[in-house]
Amino acid sequence: MVCNVFKILDENKIKQLCIKEYTMVKITYGEYCYKVISSFNENIYETIIDDDLNETKITKRNSCYIEPHGLMTKFRNKYFEHKNFLEEDYWSLKNEYYGFNYDLELQLIFKKHFSEQDLLDYLGIIPFTPSVMINISPDWSNLKRSNTNKVNILKTIFDLYMKEQWYEKWEYVIENGSSGDHIHLHAVCKMNTKRLKSVESHLKRGNHSQQLKKYAKGLKGMEGIIKGSSIQKVFLRTETLVDDKLKYLHEDTKPEGHKNQSVIKDGYIVGCL
Numbered sequence: 001m002v003c004n005v006f007k008i009l010d011e012n013k014i015k016q017l018c019i020k021e022y023t024m025v026k027i028t029y030g031e032y033c034y035k036v037i038s039s040f041n042e043n044i045y046e047t048i049i050d051d052d053l054n055e056t057k058i059t060k061r062n063s064c065y066i067e068p069h070g071l072m073t074k075f076r077n078k079y080f081e082h083k084n085f086l087e088e089d090y091w092s093l094k095n096e097y098y099g100f101n102y103d104l105e106l107q108l109i110f111k112k113h114f115s116e117q118d119l120l121d122y123l124g125i126i127p128f129t130p131s132v133m134i135n136i137s138p139d140w141s142n143l144k145r146s147n148t149n150k151v152n153i154l155k156t157i158f159d160l161y162m163k164e165q166w167y168e169k170w171e172y173v174i175e176n177g178s179s180g181d182h183i184h185l186h187a188v189c190k191m192n193t194k195r196l197k198s199v200e201s202h203l204k205r206g207n208h209s210q211q212l213k214k215y216a217k218g219l220k221g222m223e224g225i226i227k228g229s230s231i232q233k234v235f236l237r238t239e240t241l242v243d244d245k246l247k248y249l250h251e252d253t254k255p256e257g258h259k260n261q262s263v264i265k266d267g268y269i270v271g272c273l
Helices: 029-039 071-079 102-111 116-123 147-162 193-204 207-217 239-248
Strands: 007-010 013-016 043-049 055-061 080-085 088-093 131-136 167-175 184-191 231-236 268-272
Touching: 007 131, 007 184, 007 231, 029 102, 029 116, 071 080, 088 102, 131 239, 147 167, 147 184, 147 207, 147 268, 167 193, 184 193, 184 239, 193 207, 207 231, 231 239
Parallel strands: none
Antiparallel strands: 007 013, 043 055, 080 088, 131 184, 131 231, 167 184, 167 268
């Protein structure tokens, strides 16, 4: 699969963006297990060293502490025990549950009682939902209309597509290009969490392109302004990528070579379900 993270369809051209480091990180089930264990401990301990190299141990309240409740209380008391080592109190897995592979055994114990979603709910973590960037550069060559009309046409097409509820939140901007005469659109759309798998399938199959073409065709005289080459999608699977692409929607944070002649009044739109 071709990665378009560093390329963007702009003014009907594929332009290069500055290459940055993007780390695709997904927290594993095992890491959530350790987060839960850490939340059992009310205190954390630090050693402070002064200018004379004297060491002083201090006790601080654990900012990640969660008072166990319900099933988690019974789980903790069954599998863990409270220990004191070097004047530090902490919860530790009971020796009888230690296996050949500690990490694996720990996860197996958790999985007997909790799904990943259970752990997320307990920790109060909202999982990251992917977004997609959709760029549209229509072919206006056979259309004799003012820029104002083109802006309204493009808004109408994109808003009709947003009503299909593939996305739960979206931001888009309609721009006029470096010369001021090429109306085009950049959008960042957060996938609808309630139908995430179908949204992924919808995009991977290119059905978003078919729908945008359909809505263009439905407007009198607009058939053919949006072609396959007029649309680009880029999956955004990290918060860093989403933040980066959202910045692209604002003129003052665009990189050189991507700026427009002017900012279109009311050209920036935010929407949600």
